[in-house]
Amino acid sequence: MDRALATALQERFGNALLAPVRQRFDETEIRVSIADAIPTLRALHDEPAFAYEMLIDLCGIDTGEEMQVVYHLSSSQSGDWLRVIVPGIDRSAPRVNSLVSLWPGAEWMEREAYDMFGIIFEGNRDLRRIYMPDDYVSHPLRKDFYLADDASRSPAAGVRNMERVGTPVDATRSTALRKSPGA
């Protein structure tokens, strides 16, 4: 737990922080607004007192009421992980600025956040889906996307004869032709 880091962050970014610096074990956490996110990260990267040169992770969070983007950084000056949380992103139209100008390696991580949550990163020149197929309609990690309830009631097909207990199903094996695959 790096106390000197907490005081340095508080002094440098005091007015930009939305909440006091929190520390637990070897993690330090700050919160900044959407507008201040990129300038703060740029300052953390460029200034030699902080020297946060390594971007470890970029992810999206959906709390049910709002969305957040969380950055994890690492520096050679401090033994703590720095977590920068950008809260308060509107769930219905999430837009933040892209980190690609500072860390080009964030491009795919932002694509993943877009694919999973729908967060639009302005400035990312390649913001398309990365995991799901291109014509997929939903964003799976949102809290309003529900998984299938029960394995035996998967929405894809009904119940397989082996998963149903007690009721044999006469499985007719037709040699031709299904109506449609998988359904």
Add this chain to the structure above:
Amino acid sequence: MAMTRDPKKALQAPIVTPNTLWTTDNPRAYGGQPLAEHPNLELARYDATGEGRADDARWSGALGAIPTKADIVLDLIRANSLWPLLSGLACCAIEMMSTATPKNDIDRWGMFPFRASPRQADVLIVAGTLTTKMAEPLIRLWEQMPEPKWVVAMGDCTCSGGRYKRSYSVVQGIDRVMPVDVYIPGCPPRPEGLIYGMMKLQQLIKDRRGHWPERAIGPTVPDGI
């Protein structure tokens, strides 16, 4: 920050994406309509007239039913030199590779040459989780394999979806998209398990069982199941 989990407090219209494979709008692809009415597939006519029976490498023999000595020899040949297609998708691929390496040598049964091209392969060992995005390429690979061909579902994910039973992007068992001859459970199955499964496949070939005679394009899980 308040975190809500209760679905009742969530949005009024949840987005529920069913775990189905893509169906197509294209009327030409045979995903979208019964195969019998497909304009380009002459399956019904082809099977009804029996015009392909002499050409393709299916079971032949006297009257199409009684195997001759040549067929028994052909079955032995096919069983003892099954060349798998390199179709390792995930973790089970590591166990498949481990089966090919000297400690659990699958070359003893003639199965070492894992072909990269489906045109040269006999058996498609699907090793690893099949996702909905990968389903189309895998079906294309299976279709490109020349007959006779067999499919082995290796691992829990290919048998039934496995540990990803509730996932939104995993095909719940490859028999939803292609006919399977041997199921090898396990996560991952030990190399000995894969070898046992391949020996079962050899038995199937020699006994002329399995899905081969009533091959249908598409999944063999009947409707309503």
Add this chain to the structure above:
Amino acid sequence: MTTPLTKPSLDDPRIAIPAASEWYEPAPTAQTERQAEFLNLRDGEMFINMGPQHPSTHGVLRIVVKVNGEQVVDLDPVLGYLHRGVEKLCENADYHQAICYTDPLEYVASLFCEAAPVAAFEKLMDVEVPRRAQYIRVLTMELNRIASHTLFQGWMALDLGGITPILWSFIERDEIVDMLAALTGQKLLYNYYRIGGVNGDLNHEFMSRLGTWMSRAAAQIDSNLGLMNENEIFVRRTRGLGILDAATALRMGVTGPNLRATGVPFDLRRDHPYLVYPELEFNVPTRDEGDSLARYMVRIDEIRESIRIIDQVLHEMPDGPVMAKLPRLIRPRPGRAFGAVEGPRGAYGVYAISDGTDQPFRMRIHDPSFVHLQLVGPLTRGNLIADTMAVMASLDPVMGGVDK
């Protein structure tokens, strides 16, 4: 536009092939600027699709390569063929079940995939892991690191065309993996770490196999290396290929041996220490050249360092319990925690958010191979098609982790 799931194969004799070329897919439309740049073909260029099924793509990765003759002009990796929705499944499962879901991500280094969420959950629960369990974790993780690097060695040769080294690698790897199977019961997806410790103490079978292996591990590795290090084809194909400099690597978020091959000595075991690594003596091997050969050599040096760590751990292992006393139902207080370990591919981290219930609210898994695959394009530009595979093999991605 929905992609049709099944298209009849043109070789199926039961299909009447239409006159017009209706079966061919239309050219993809560009959705973004970068994709439009990529799809724009100049004179003499063409696309080659190294599709999801390929002998050397380390799993299901599709790379669309734009080539001018044999020279690669640009690359577009397409991921997602193994996306299983692990993060969503973890949100709907208990904390213990969530650890099981993370095993198959980097399936060759599966203990690291368990160590990171376990570290994050232990921070959330504020649990102290017993000393013996920490030593056992270090021991098994270093064994898994050696197994993974040995497999990397074989894969790298296989991607360059050599078949023998992978057979030898699997012999080595089978010994280590059988050792871990005697301990955990599983050869690949171990499911051994629990919140607060490990699932069972060391047993006699494991110790005897470990002793047999240790007695000749170093010599065996050196003899296996002679197959590749001094092989002129291997060295000439990888030296000077895909040079990555330190500044670019840091900007791209690279960690692990790929970063250490550029000269930056960043290792989580040193810089953000966890478990008992502060008490162990080991070096952090680095190289300066940053080419594929350097990335290969760094991993070989790491195997030797891991053997050194295992030796120290065996000498210093204390007695005691292997599992902390925890309630059966894991229900941490609301909070956030980030646990990261140094895996064989880089910094493998899990960011866990708890909301006070018995299911994690969000479990974000950061996999290093995901970030490293972005490098395949920039590093291969200007080289030949076969060099794509050499570069990718030297970056050592595992598609399970990339696609989650």
